[in-house]
Amino acid sequence: MSIFRRPDYTSEATQFIDQLKADKPTLEAEQRAGRALLWDKNLNRADQADYLDARVPQQAYVYGTSPKISGE
Numbered sequence: 001m002s003i004f005r006r007p008d009y010t011s012e013a014t015q016f017i018d019q020l021k022a023d024k025p026t027l028e029a030e031q032r033a034g035r036a037l038l039w040d041k042n043l044n045r046a047d048q049a050d051y052l053d054a055r056v057p058q059q060a061y062v063y064g065t066s067p068k069i070s071g072e
Contacts (some may be wrong), residue, residue, distance in 0.1 A: 004036075021027055
């Protein structure tokens, strides 16, 4: 062993997560199930392309409107 070796350090956050995983071994599976429910979706590429094609470009100054010509 080297005289320069420091003792292993684990932060309080790491200790908390390790303890939480030890207390509830199904935690990671539950997290994956929740992610699959909300985020892991198959996209329809044709619908996504249609959505992007239908976008209207935003004006340079959002709060401005096109100039009105008097008499319209």
